[in-house]
Structures are given as C-alpha cells and as structure tokens.
Amino acid sequence: MKSLNATNYPFAHSGRLFGSAILFSVFIFLQGCGPTQNEINAQHAVAAYLTGDFRQAVDRLRPLADKTDENFVLNNCRLGLAALADYDLGESESAFLKAYEVINSVGVNEGGRSVGAVLVDEKLKIWKGEPYERAMVNFYLGLVYYMRHDYNNARAAFENALFKLRDYGDDRDKKDDFRRVESNFSLASVMLGRCWQRLGREDLAEANFRRVVELQPWLAPLVDSRVQGQSNVLLVVDFGRGPRKITNFDGAIVGLGPTPSQEGPLPEPFVRVDGKQFPLDGTNRPTVDLLALAQDRRWQSIDTIRTVKSAIGTGLIAAGAIDGLTDDRHRRVGMDLALIGAGLLLKATSQADVRQWEMLPRTVFLLPLKLAPGKHDITVRFPAAGGLSQAWRDLDVPSEGEVTYYMHMQPYNPGPFYWPPPAIAAASAPARSIPADRNTSPASPKTEADSGANH
Amino acid sequence: MVNRLGIEIGGRRNPMCLGFGILLVSWMVIPGGCANDTAVAHGHNTALDGADLVKMTDDMSMKITASPVVQQAIQREGKLKVVVQPVENNMTAEILPSGPANAFTGRLRTLLSHHARDQFTWIMNRDAWYFLRQRELDIDPGPSPDAIQPEYALTAKFSTLTNEDSRRRSTYYLCVYELTNLQTREILWTDKYEVKKMAVKGFLD
Numbered sequence: 001m002k003s004l005n006a007t008n009y010p011f012a013h014s015g016r017l018f019g020s021a022i023l024f025s026v027f028i029f030l031q032g033c034g035p036t037q038n039e040i041n042a043q044h045a046v047a048a049y050l051t052g053d054f055r056q057a058v059d060r061l062r063p064l065a066d067k068t069d070e071n072f073v074l075n076n077c078r079l080g081l082a083a084l085a086d087y088d089l090g091e092s093e094s095a096f097l098k099a100y101e102v103i104n105s106v107g108v109n110e111g112g113r114s115v116g117a118v119l120v121d122e123k124l125k126i127w128k129g130e131p132y133e134r135a136m137v138n139f140y141l142g143l144v145y146y147m148r149h150d151y152n153n154a155r156a157a158f159e160n161a162l163f164k165l166r167d168y169g170d171d172r173d174k175k176d177d178f179r180r181v182e183s184n185f186s187l188a189s190v191m192l193g194r195c196w197q198r199l200g201r202e203d204l205a206e207a208n209f210r211r212v213v214e215l216q217p218w219l220a221p222l223v224d225s226r227v228q229g230q231s232n233v234l235l236v237v238d239f240g241r242g243p244r245k246i247t248n249f250d251g252a253i254v255g256l257g258p259t260p261s262q263e264g265p266l267p268e269p270f271v272r273v274d275g276k277q278f279p280l281d282g283t284n285r286p287t288v289d290l291l292a293l294a295q296d297r298r299w300q301s302i303d304t305i306r307t308v309k310s311a312i313g314t315g316l317i318a319a320g321a322i323d324g325l326t327d328d329r330h331r332r333v334g335m336d337l338a339l340i341g342a343g344l345l346l347k348a349t350s351q352a353d354v355r356q357w358e359m360l361p362r363t364v365f366l367l368p369l370k371l372a373p374g375k376h377d378i379t380v381r382f383p384a385a386g387g388l389s390q391a392w393r394d395l396d397v398p399s400e401g402e403v404t405y406y407m408h409m410q411p412y413n414p415g416p417f418y419w420p421p422p423a424i425a426a427a428s429a430p431a432r433s434i435p436a437d438r439n440t441s442p443a444s445p446k447t448e449a450d451s452g453a454n455h
Numbered sequence: 456m457v458n459r460l461g462i463e464i465g466g467r468r469n470p471m472c473l474g475f476g477i478l479l480v481s482w483m484v485i486p487g488g489c490a491n492d493t494a495v496a497h498g499h500n501t502a503l504d505g506a507d508l509v510k511m512t513d514d515m516s517m518k519i520t521a522s523p524v525v526q527q528a529i530q531r532e533g534k535l536k537v538v539v540q541p542v543e544n545n546m547t548a549e550i551l552p553s554g555p556a557n558a559f560t561g562r563l564r565t566l567l568s569h570h571a572r573d574q575f576t577w578i579m580n581r582d583a584w585y586f587l588r589q590r591e592l593d594i595d596p597g598p599s600p601d602a603i604q605p606e607y608a609l610t611a612k613f614s615t616l617t618n619e620d621s622r623r624r625s626t627y628y629l630c631v632y633e634l635t636n637l638q639t640r641e642i643l644w645t646d647k648y649e650v651k652k653m654a655v656k657g658f659l660d
Contacts, residue, residue, distance in 0.1 A: 068493035108498035159548040
C-alpha cells in the first residue's frame with residue numbers, strides 16, 4: 001500500500017501546514033504581546049500620579065481596581081497609593097484592604113491560572129507582588145489607620161509588613177539572614193513602636209525601638225522614645241522612585257534595578273516651619289532603601305521554569321535550523337518546521353512578567369515634630385536633590401493628641417498646597433462638631449472629616 | 456488512515472508535530488479558560504470569616520442567656536440596659552476593619568434581641584449615635600436630656616498568636632466576650648471562642 005506521508009512527499013502537506021501554523025501562531029502571539037486597553041489605562045493613571053495629578057489617577061484607577069482579573073491586586077495597590085496622596089483615606093483603606101486580603105490568601109492561582117502561567121504566559125497569574133511590594137502594601141494600609149488614629153489596626157498592619165519580609169528571609173533557615181532582611185524594613189518597626197506608644201505599651205514600643213537601633217544604629221535619634229512620644233506631628237515623606245523590573249535581551253530573565261550605587265546615596269530632608277528651620281537632630285535619616293531591599297529578592301520557582309522554557313526554545317530553534325540546513329533532500333522539513341515552531345512558541349511564552357507597583361518611592365522618611373497647637377506652614381526640602389521641595393500652608397496641629405501628614409515629593413510641583421486638600425474639604429463641609437471625648441475605638445464610625453488628620 | 460482510493464494518508468504521526476500542536480492549542484485555549492478564575496474565586500486565608508461569625512455569635516448568645524449570674528441580675532434588676540461596643544482588635548498581624556468589628560458584636564445583639572427580648576434593653580453606643588445624628592440632623596441639638604444611661608456594656612476582645620513563614624501562615628484565635636457592669640466594673644459574664652486557622656502556601660503563593 002502506497003503511503004502519502006512526509007517521506008514520500010517532503011514538501012506536500014506537512015511543510016505547508018506547519019509553515020502556516022507557525023506564521024499563524026506568530027501572528028497571534030504578536031497580537032497578544034501588546035498591552036490591553038486596561039493596561040494602557042493603568043499606565044495613564046500611573047503617569048498622572050507621577051506628575052502629581054492624584055485625582056485623575058484615582059478616577060482612572062477606580063474602574064480598573066473593580067475588575068477581579070490578574071491585575072486586581074496591582075490596580076488596588078495603585079489606587080490605594082493615589083488615593084492616599086489625594087488624602088482620600090476612605091478609598092485608600094478600601095483599596096489597600098482588597099489587596100491585603102488577596103496577598104494574605106493562598107491558592108488564589110488555583111484553577112487554570114497556575115497551568116496557564118507555566119505553559120502560556122506568566123502574566124496570567126494573579127499578581128501578588130514581590131516581598132518588598134507586599135510589605136509596602138501593609139505599610140501604607142497601616143499608615144492609613146495610623147492617620148485615622150486606629151492604632152490597633154495600624155499595629156496589625158505594620159506587624160504584617162514585617163511578616164512579609166520575614167516570609168522570604170527565613171527560607172534560608174539562618175537566623176542571621178532573617179535578621180538582616182527584617183532589619184532593612186525598619187520603616188515598619190518604627191511605626192509599630194509609635195503604635196505601641198499610643199496604645200500605652202511603652203515596654204513593647206521600647207522593644208521595637210531597641211531592635212531598630214541594634215540593627216540600624218544610625219536611626220537611634222529617630223527612635224528615641226522621648227522624641228517619638230512627645231511629637232504631636234508626624235510627617236511621612238515619600239522620596240524618589242522605587243525599584244523597576246528589567247529584562248535581558250531575551251526577555252526571559254528579570255532583575256530589579258537600579259542598584260543603590262547606581263542611584264547614589266539618599267539625600268536628607270530639611271524642614272522649615274513658619275519660615276524657620278526646624279531642628280531635626282538626626283531624625284531625618286532614611287528608614288529604608290527599597291532599591292537595596294529589592295536586591296535581596298529571592299527568585300521564585302516560576303523564574304526557573306521560564307528560564308528553562310527559554311533555553312529549550314532556543315535549543316529547538318537551533319536544532320530545527322541546523323537539521324534543515326543539513327537535510328539536503330528535504331525529507332525532514334516538516335519536523336524541522338515543527339521544531340522551530342515549538343521553539344518559537346516556547347520562547348514566546350517564556351517572556352518575563354514585568355508587572356510591578358511602579359508608584360513606590362525609593363524611601364520613606366518619618367519626621368517627628370513637636371509644634372505648638374494651631375496652624376503652621378511647613379516646607380520639606382531636599383537641598384542635595386536639586387532643591388526638591390514641597391510646601392504646605394495652614395497645616396493644623398491639634399491641642400491634644402497628634403496628627404500625621406503624608407507627603408509625596410513631586411519633582412514638578414513644589415506647591416504650596418493648602419490644608420485641607422480638596423478631598424477632605426469636600427467631605428468635611430457638612431460635618432458638625434462632635435464632642436472631643438468621643439470614643440476613637442477602631443470600629444467607631446468615622447466621619448469623612450476624620451479622614452485626613454484627626455484632631 | 457486510508458482514503459477512498461486505498462492509499463494510506465498521514466502515515467506515522469511525527470511526535471514533534473504533535474507536541475507543537477499541543478503547545479499551540481494550549482497557548483490559545485488556556486488564557487480563555489482563566490477568565491472565570493478571578494482573583495477572588497479561589498484562595499483562602501487565616502482571617503475570621505462568615506462561618507466563624509455565625510458559629511461564634513450563636514454560641515455566645517446561648518451561653519449568655521444560659522448564664523445563672525445573668526439570669527439572677529435580670530430577676531433582680533429587670534431588663535438589663537446594655538450598650539454594645541465593637542470588637543477591640545488585639546490580634547497580631549490581623550486587621551479587623553470597622554465592618555467586621557461591629558458585626559461580631561452586632562450579630563450577638565441581634566440574636567439576643569430576637570430570642571431574649573424580655574431580658575435586655577439595647578442602647579446605641581455613643582459613637583454610632585453621634586454619627587447618625589450628624590448625618591441626619593441639620594442642627595446638632597446636643598445630648599438628649601431623655602437619654603437612657605446604659606448599665607452594662609457588651610464587649611469583645613480578639614487576640615491571636617500569628618506566625619508566618621515561607622511555607623504557611625497560622626493563626627490561633629482567642630475571642631473573649633464580656634458583659635460588664637459600668638458602675639461597679641464587675642464582669643457579670645464572660646466566655647470565649649477559640650479557633651485555629653492555617654493557610655499552607657503552594658505554587659505561586
């Protein structure tokens with residue numbers, strides 16, 4: 001019986017079929033490579049945030065953050081930070097809480113997503129962020145609670161932030177490594193200490209401050225319990241750009257950069273209150289350098305899979321090409337094309353997942369101030385960073401308790417900004433006086449007027 | 456396979472062709488299948504959930520009404536005037552937003568108001584009252600002169616032992632409910648609900 005297989009008709013079916021299949025798949029792949037409309041919208045929102053248009057960023061991100069797709073956590077992180085910068089603390093809390101719940105969950109990629117992430121595209125997995133990004137979600141969520149004087153939930157969030165870095169630090173089963181990694185996140189430890197102080201647990205506050213000093217001695221002036229306890233204004237100042245994911249020429253291996261040495265040392269801020277220099281006495285040291293923290297990134301298993309897929313893909317393409325060149329009689333053209341096609345598909349599906357929370361700062365400064373009650377004009381300046389500054393007018397300082405102001409340093413807009421910002425002014429317009437002795441328990445109903453600075 | 460002319464077509468399947476086909480099909484099919492696997496469709500964590508809320512408050516409502524000390528107080532004083540406070544979060548690394556914090560005591564109050572309506576008078580807590588008045592009234596008339604002063608407070612404190620490493624997160628919960636006399640600070644009734652939760656991390660967690 002005569003056979004019509006590839007051996008007898010080398011150019012007949014299989015060659016054309018696989019040539020078409022490869023062209024088709026490459027065509028499909030090229031279409032799939034481009035960003036989706038949602039991703040384009042998210043990038044516009046990020047651009048708005050980076051240029052200081054927080055309200056536009058919030059408006060653009062809100063519908064995206066509602067979609068429970070693979071970017072659900074990422075878009076809620078973005079929305080939370082944009083809303084925080086806009087002083088819309090209710091929206092910020094809501095967004096960060098959504099991200100927090102998914103980040104804290106296990107098995108969110110069950111179903112088809114795990115298989116899809118390995119076989120097809122890593123971007124199919126639900127984004128939960130790198131360890132430092134997870135820690136920052138918890139830090140900002142804690143900050144929102146702290147600004148609202150909900151110290152118990154703030155404390156819980158800061159503790160969780162430390163867990164997120166411990167999460168990858170203890171994998172080496174070495175105590176020293178754990179301590180080293182956790183020490184890099186003194187930002188959460190300092191805030192945790194402040195929470196304990198406000199909750200009346202000086203012993204636990206002192207323990208956290210001691211740990212910070214033990215691991216990062218240059219922060220000793222900042223974690224002086226007297227300075228922290230007496231301060232009635234806390235400035236939380238975001239500075240610089242956080243780590244970015246980078247790929248190599250092959251698009252397969254992801255790294256995080258730039259390194260701290262490439263970017264140079266972090267500058268120190270100076271504060272002017274009502275036109276006069278405020279003595280910071282060494283409290284203006286950076287609490288964290290996310291660029292350094294990102295360099296400690298532990299590679300996840302999928303990175304290995306992706307690398308292997310890329311290497312096998314390269315091997316298949318090479319094998320197909322070499323065999324095709326040496327196959328003088330074109331007997332194995334179908335197989336060669338299949339090899340090349342499979343190689344191309346493997347390489348196409350081994351592209352790195354470069355999704356990231358690109359709005360993160362490089363560092364966060366915590367500046368505790370002790371000011372007289374009333375309204376003050378406060379300017380934060382970075383003389384060593386090209387004179388970068390931000391000025392606020394009429395910031396309220398309460399006669400009792402404390403107030404926290406968040407500042408995102410913007411290269412293109414030094415201000416002055418006026419307190420209250422529009423989000424708080426709009427929300428507090430119908431508010432009426434409430435007795436000062438009312439309960440400020442975590443679950444107490446908050447007016448929107450409470451959202452920025454509680455006093 | 457043989458065609459109508461009796462000629463064998465196709466012949467032996469090339470394994471590379473088959474592999475390529477499988478790869479191509481999976482690449483095209485799998486992303487479509489992920490549409491239903493939303494970020495909230497799967498996964499679980501160690502937080503208290505709705506099942507805990509129901510189980511815990513059902514348990515507490517039975518225990519508080521069955522308490523001999525509470526029953527003696529009711530016989531002695533009549534209906535107890537009780538104000539309900541939201542849960543105090545003493546948990547390690549577990550956030551309790553205001554909604555759940557109110558729900559864990561609010562559901563207990565609701566159960567008791569249904570099943571023991573002749574034993575308790577429920578008084579709105581001051582924060583909720585101020586909030587409601589602020590929202591609903593154009594002019595704040597100040598404190599009501601006819602306000603009923605609560606005699607007891609129903610409170611709850613949740614504490615945890617939480618640990619997390621690269622393999623799992625585990626949380627042991629101790630949820631303590633108390634009915635306290637506001638005048639004498641005497642704790643009339645207290646009971647607890649305990650549960651341990653664990654989330655084991657897997658691939659891509």
